Amino acid sequence: MGRPDLPSGSATHGQVTPGPVLDVQDLRTYFYTRAGLVKAVDGVSFLLRRGETLAIVGESGCGKSVTALSLLRLVADPPGRIVGGAVRLDGLDLLGLDAATMRQVRGKEISMIFQEPMTSLNPVMTVGRQIGEALLLHGAVSREGARARTLEMLQLVGIPEPAQRVKEYPHQLSGGMRQRVMIAMALACSPKVLIADEPTSALDVTIQAQILELMANLRRQLGSAMILITHDLGVVAETADRVIVMYAGRKVEEATVDDLFAHPLHPYTRGLMSSIPRLALMRREAAGRLQEIPGMVPALTNLPAGCTFAPRCAFAGDVCRRQYPPYEEKRDGHWAACWHSERLAGAANG
Amino acid sequence: MAVIDHDVELTRAGANVRGRLGSMLFFVRRYPLGAVGALIMLAFAATAVFADAIATFDPLTTNARDSLAPPGDRHLLGADFMGRDMLARIIYGARISLAVGLGATTLGCLVGMIIGLLSGYFGGWLDLTVQRLMDIMQSLPLLVMALVMAASLGPSLTNTIIAIAIPLVPNVARVIRSNTLSLREMPFVEAARAVGMSETRIAVSHVLPNTLAPLIVLATAQFGSAILVESALAFLGLGVPEPHPSWGRMLSESAAEYVRTAPWLVIFPGVAISAVVFGTNLLGDAIRDMLDPRQRF
Numbered sequence: 001m002g003r004p005d006l007p008s009g010s011a012t013h014g015q016v017t018p019g020p021v022l023d024v025q026d027l028r029t030y031f032y033t034r035a036g037l038v039k040a041v042d043g044v045s046f047l048l049r050r051g052e053t054l055a056i057v058g059e060s061g062c063g064k065s066v067t068a069l070s071l072l073r074l075v076a077d078p079p080g081r082i083v084g085g086a087v088r089l090d091g092l093d094l095l096g097l098d099a100a101t102m103r104q105v106r107g108k109e110i111s112m113i114f115q116e117p118m119t120s121l122n123p124v125m126t127v128g129r130q131i132g133e134a135l136l137l138h139g140a141v142s143r144e145g146a147r148a149r150t151l152e153m154l155q156l157v158g159i160p161e162p163a164q165r166v167k168e169y170p171h172q173l174s175g176g177m178r179q180r181v182m183i184a185m186a187l188a189c190s191p192k193v194l195i196a197d198e199p200t201s202a203l204d205v206t207i208q209a210q211i212l213e214l215m216a217n218l219r220r221q222l223g224s225a226m227i228l229i230t231h232d233l234g235v236v237a238e239t240a241d242r243v244i245v246m247y248a249g250r251k252v253e254e255a256t257v258d259d260l261f262a263h264p265l266h267p268y269t270r271g272l273m274s275s276i277p278r279l280a281l282m283r284r285e286a287a288g289r290l291q292e293i294p295g296m297v298p299a300l301t302n303l304p305a306g307c308t309f310a311p312r313c314a315f316a317g318d319v320c321r322r323q324y325p326p327y328e329e330k331r332d333g334h335w336a337a338c339w340h341s342e343r344l345a346g347a348a349n350g
Numbered sequence: 351m352a353v354i355d356h357d358v359e360l361t362r363a364g365a366n367v368r369g370r371l372g373s374m375l376f377f378v379r380r381y382p383l384g385a386v387g388a389l390i391m392l393a394f395a396a397t398a399v400f401a402d403a404i405a406t407f408d409p410l411t412t413n414a415r416d417s418l419a420p421p422g423d424r425h426l427l428g429a430d431f432m433g434r435d436m437l438a439r440i441i442y443g444a445r446i447s448l449a450v451g452l453g454a455t456t457l458g459c460l461v462g463m464i465i466g467l468l469s470g471y472f473g474g475w476l477d478l479t480v481q482r483l484m485d486i487m488q489s490l491p492l493l494v495m496a497l498v499m500a501a502s503l504g505p506s507l508t509n510t511i512i513a514i515a516i517p518l519v520p521n522v523a524r525v526i527r528s529n530t531l532s533l534r535e536m537p538f539v540e541a542a543r544a545v546g547m548s549e550t551r552i553a554v555s556h557v558l559p560n561t562l563a564p565l566i567v568l569a570t571a572q573f574g575s576a577i578l579v580e581s582a583l584a585f586l587g588l589g590v591p592e593p594h595p596s597w598g599r600m601l602s603e604s605a606a607e608y609v610r611t612a613p614w615l616v617i618f619p620g621v622a623i624s625a626v627v628f629g630t631n632l633l634g635d636a637i638r639d640m641l642d643p644r645q646r647f
Contacts (some may be wrong), residue, residue: 074543106546114544120537124559133555134545185545 019091021192021225022048022071022110027085029063029070032078036301040066040080042249048193053219053226055240055257057233057272061297063249064229068195071227072110073102089192108138111186113215115198117178121170127154127181128166131188138189153184156221158214176207183215190222197229212239233276237261245269248298248308251327255334265336265344267313268293307339315340377636384636390629398444407435409442409595418612428614430604436614439595440622446596447577447626450511454576457515459569462522467561469523470530471553481527484520492517496579500588507590510583514576525568529561563641570634574627581623597623 025045031038041063048054056064069075070082073094087094089109094102114120122130128150135146147166154162157180170178179199186194196215200208216239219226228240236243236257243260245253245268253266264270274291295312298304306323310316319339327337330345338344362379378385397404407425413433421428427436465484469477487495499513533539534557542552581598583589585605590596597619604615 072544074540100548103546103548106544108546112541112544114537114541116537120541122538122542122556122560124562125556133547137546182541185541 020047021050021090022227023086023088024048024071025086025088027067027070027087028083029066029075029080030083031080033301035299038300039249039303040300041070043085044246044249044251045085046244046251046254048225048227051220051223051225052242053216053228053240055228055230055236055243056246057230057236057243058246059231059272059297061300062246064246065197067246068112068197068227068229071193071195072106072112074106074112104138107134107186107191108189109191110193110195111189111191113179113182113186113194113196113199115201117175117182117202120182121178123170126167126169127173131166131181131185134185134188149188150184153188154181156187156218157181157184158210159184175203176211179203179207179211180214183211183218187218187222187224191224194219194224194226195229196226198231199228200235201230201232208235209238215239233272245272248303249300250308250337251335252309252338253334253336255336259331259334263331263334263345265330265334265341266309266338267315267340267344268309269336270344271312307337315343377640381636381639383632384639387629387632387634387636390625391633394444394626394629395448397441398448401441401445405435405438405441407438409434409438410593418608418615420612421614427618428612430600430612430615431608434595436600436618439600440597440618443595443597443600443619443622444626446507446590446594447580447623449507450514450580450590451573451577451626451630453511454514454518454580455569455573457511458518458572458576459522459565461515462519463526463558463561463565465519466523466526467530467553467558470527471534471549471557477527480523484523487517487520488524490517492575493579493582496583497586497588500583505588505591507594510580510588510590513583514579517579518572518576521572522565522568525564526561529564530557533557533560567634567638567641570630570637574630574634577623577630578627 024047027041027044028039029041031040044063044067046054056067058064066075066080071087071094073082075082082095085095089105092105094105097105121127125133128147131150131153132143132146135141135149136143141149150166151162154165159165159177159180165173165177170181173181179202183199194215199215200211203211212235215226218224228235230236240257242256243254244251245260245266247268253260253264253269255265260269261273264273271291271293275293293312298308298311304311305321307313307316307320307325310320313320315338317339325337325339327335329335330341377388411434413429416425416429416433416435417431419425419429419433421436425435425437427440429435430439465480469480495517496513499516500510503509503513530553539552539556542556547556580589580596581601584596584598585602587599587602589598592599600619601616601623604612604619608615
């Protein structure tokens with residue numbers, strides 16, 4: 001279900017409740033730039049259930065990374081500002097917290113893995129110190145405790161000879177190793193929510209699978225829920241439980257992974273899927289050339305009236321150009337914002 | 351056909367370096383000029399620290415009979431107008447130079463570092479104000495600045511150090527600021543934020559250590575120039591006051607009068623100053639090469 005009827009976080013902070021661990025309502029993050037107002041995230045809502053992996057997919061500039069940064073309140077201000085909405089972590093409204101309390105949430109309750117393992121680690125600090133720092137920051141551990149936990153985490157993320165590696169600097173590690181260190185750092189405090197922003201995009205394909213598997217395993221072990229931000233539908237199919245498709249700052253489709261891949265109800269999602277290179281499965285009529293989505297993501301300062309995807313859409317009609325489609329539940333637990341979902345569903349089956 | 355001996359090549363690349371002594375020997379082999387510089391600096395520092403043990407004469411005791419004695423058995427480097435032993439004065443002069451060089455560089459770098467970090471990391475109106483102030487300071491030549499400072503603060507060792515340190519501040523602040531500006535946009539700063547670190551803590555524990563490499567390079571260069579400026583100030587009569595033996599003043603007192611009749615009074619302090627500045631520059635170059643990550647493999 002896209003909008004489950006679970007009671008949304010009314011419990012006190014810290015308690016394990018059956019409700020969603022993260023409840024995002026109508027999140028709006030705008031950028032005030034010289035070129036004009038950029039609505040990078042424009043009214044995005046979603047629930048993240050305990051232990052679930054939710055993928056957010058979309059092209060570059062669709063607002064998926066800004067959504068992630070907004071959850072941690074890390075959007076640079078200026079030019080960006082979270083202008084509306086609510087982010088509730090176990091009932092605690094993150095957008096209302098003061099800066100010091102928010103810092104306590106970061107890294108402890110919600111942590112983030114970044115895209116660039118090469119530059120996301122401080123080059124002049126040993127990896128052991130960087131992981132230990134995160135632990136010490138969130139209190140309750142002694143220096144020895146932090147050291148022991150650091151070794152344990154390095155072991156957990158599959159770094160050989162952790163006792164040796166803690167003393168090494170990032171430049172002595174490979175890209176895959178560094179991403180493992182980043183994962184260790186992010187999971188050191190067993191956060192409730194892990195946000196992974198394109199965690200494997202900068203890595204070799206062979207390493208990608210390893211890292212994804214590692215993240216899935218660790219997530220299961222530590223019981224964290226994960227938001228996986230990616231443009232790679234292959235990664236989504238492998239890891240996620242549910243998927244949100246974003247386009248131009250808004251959610252255009254949401255469904256379980258199986259449902260989404262079987263019956264995409266938004267032409268954009270279909271476009272994304274047909275632009276995945278396939279080797280063995282390449283159909284005869286599609287062979288030779290990859291399907292692409294025509295046109296470009298519209299400039300967020302100058303969005304077209306009506307459906308933002310209409311200019312690139314093969315199904316677009318008059319109504320699409322006039323009015324933004326309502327975001328509705330088209331099938332059980334499968335939501336989409338498109339006037340032509342029925343035609344699309346028919347086309348997919350036929 | 352040439353045969354490549356892998357062990358020899360690896361040793362040359364530093365693969366077999368073990369322990370402190372090993373890495374020291376590797377440094378010598380890799381940067382021979384830097385090693386020479388290091389040796390000069392080491393000798394200089396040792397001279398300054400153990401001056402009491404090395405010098406055979408008291409640098410302040412005058413002796414009318416030895417006035418302008420040429421280098422010889424009794425006075426190895428001769429004696430000055432007042433019959434004070436030149437060798438002893440040069441040995442003790444190392445103390446003044448070391449104190450001034452170290453003191454002014456440390457003070458200047460510390461203040462410059464704080465200013466540069468604050469202004470680069472936090473930016474805003476603070477950055478704007480501080481940078482304009484630095485602009486003004488930099489528009490005045492180092493020596494003239496130091497001159498005015500020394501003249502207004504009055505002659506003493508502490509004041510000389512302060513006078514030389516102040517003009518160093520904008521140089522250091524500039525370098526630290528520009529490094530900080532690029533460092534604060536680095537993903538690891540964002541990552542530190544995502545872990546829940548406060549801005550002050552990020553600035554101090556993540557950004558600052560990354561600016562240390564350029565700071566060390568700058569500091570070695572500034573060390574040499576601090577010694578030079580001290581000499582120049584002393585030459586103009588504004589440095590460390592009598593009776594402390596300062597190389598610059600030893601040079602200035604003798605230059606006009608005795609350069610023909612007693613050239614040893616001019617040559618030896620001059621050589622001492624040149625050697626130390628040369629040494630810092632050699633060492634500084636080697637350190638810069640060593641810390642340059644593009645050359646480290």
